[in-house]
Amino acid sequence: MHAGESAIEAHALGMRYRRGWALKDCSFRLPAGRICGLVGPNGAGKTTLLSIAARVLEPTQGTLSVFGAAPGSADSGRTAFLAQDKPLFRRFTVAETLRLGRELNPGWDQRTAEDVVRAGDVPLDARIGSLSGGLRSRVALALALGKRPDLLLLDEPMADLDPVARQEVMGTLLAETAERGTTLLMSTHVLAELENVCDYLVVLSGGEVRLAGDVEELLSVHTVVTGAKEGEDLPASLAQHSLVESRVSGRQFTALIRSEGPAAGRWETDSPNLEELLIAYLRSPGAAPLITPTAQARAYDTRTVAA
Ligand SMILES: Nc1ncnc2c1ncn2[C@@H]1O[C@H](COP(=O)(O)OP(=O)(O)OP(=O)(O)O)[C@@H](O)[C@H]1O
Numbered sequence: 001m002h003a004g005e006s007a008i009e010a011h012a013l014g015m016r017y018r019r020g021w022a023l024k025d026c027s028f029r030l031p032a033g034r035i036c037g038l039v040g041p042n043g044a045g046k047t048t049l050l051s052i053a054a055r056v057l058e059p060t061q062g063t064l065s066v067f068g069a070a071p072g073s074a075d076s077g078r079t080a081f082l083a084q085d086k087p088l089f090r091r092f093t094v095a096e097t098l099r100l101g102r103e104l105n106p107g108w109d110q111r112t113a114e115d116v117v118r119a120g121d122v123p124l125d126a127r128i129g130s131l132s133g134g135l136r137s138r139v140a141l142a143l144a145l146g147k148r149p150d151l152l153l154l155d156e157p158m159a160d161l162d163p164v165a166r167q168e169v170m171g172t173l174l175a176e177t178a179e180r181g182t183t184l185l186m187s188t189h190v191l192a193e194l195e196n197v198c199d200y201l202v203v204l205s206g207g208e209v210r211l212a213g214d215v216e217e218l219l220s221v222h223t224v225v226t227g228a229k230e231g232e233d234l235p236a237s238l239a240q241h242s243l244v245e246s247r248v249s250g251r252q253f254t255a256l257i258r259s260e261g262p263a264a265g266r267w268e269t270d271s272p273n274l275e276e277l278l279i280a281y282l283r284s285p286g287a288a289p290l291i292t293p294t295a296q297a298r299a300y301d302t303r304t305v306a307a
């Protein structure tokens with residue numbers, strides 16, 4: 001991996017199921033080595049995007065390249081995908097599951113895989129079918145980390161873990177990815193889980209990319225303003241700014257704006273935290289999309305996308 005490399009580049013990606021489009025014209029870039037949160041309401045297209053990146057699904061339109069490689073190239077060993085339903089063989093024991101991982105993956109790391117399992121007190125001789133949902137998640141994560149992937153795709157990995165296990169598993173994930181420079185793309189509905197973990201973000205809604213970029217960069221171009229309403233309305237001068245979301249309570253208003261310049265007016269201004277930024281965008285599907293320069297798909301390169 002070298003500096004400036006893209007882990008994922010999506011160009012005009014579209015996925016249509018029988019009932020309609022799950023992804024529409026999605027273009028973005030995830031630089032290598034980042035820890036990226038994938039956020040969006042139910043049905044936004046997160047699982048569809050992860051499945052396309054994992055080569056489990058083929059897009060209807062556009063392309064998605066992983067480390068510059070098109071689908072069908074011999075580079076799929078660099079990616080591991082932990083699907084939401086954590087598919088594992090129920091009749092296998094935990095030890096047999098890890099052995100299968102070792103046999104199928106040339107770069108297998110048995111120590112890491114066993115450490116992840118042991119940290120959750122999962123007995124190695126237990127059958128997968130007899131484990132709780134959370135323990136099964138842990139085995140699936142051990143299998144994904146044991147592959148020592150360069151790109152790790154996780155679909156709501158913490159959903160069925162208890163709070164203590166969440167913290168411990170997140171710590172393991174971060175330690176492993178930091179040590180190896182792994183790129184992590186992880187969907188979640190628990191926004192608090194992203195703070196202090198992710199340094200990159202992709203927000204989807206209605207199958208479209210709404211926000212993409214470096215977390216610090218995204219936060220720095222937004223401002224929370226609070227002030228007095230003008231009569232029943234927001235102050236007219238607020239219209240000079242690109243408004244993401246506003247709320248009124250009593251005589252006060254609070255708004256999240258894109259800070260193109262100083263927020264003129266007798267308002268208090270503050271920086272949003274990540275959760276505030278995400279909630280504002282999730283509540284306002286009409287706000288203009290924002291894709292920061294590092295997250296913009298680069299010029300179309302026919303060498304890298306030729307199948
Ligand atoms: N196999 C499928 N066949 C038909 N439609 C599908 C299929 N999978 C997903 N969809 C539809 O595509 C859209 C996007 O679904 P997807 O599962 O990617 O969203 P999501 O963001 O992962 O949702 P959630 O947060 O609920 O997991 C939804 O409208 C869903 O109903």
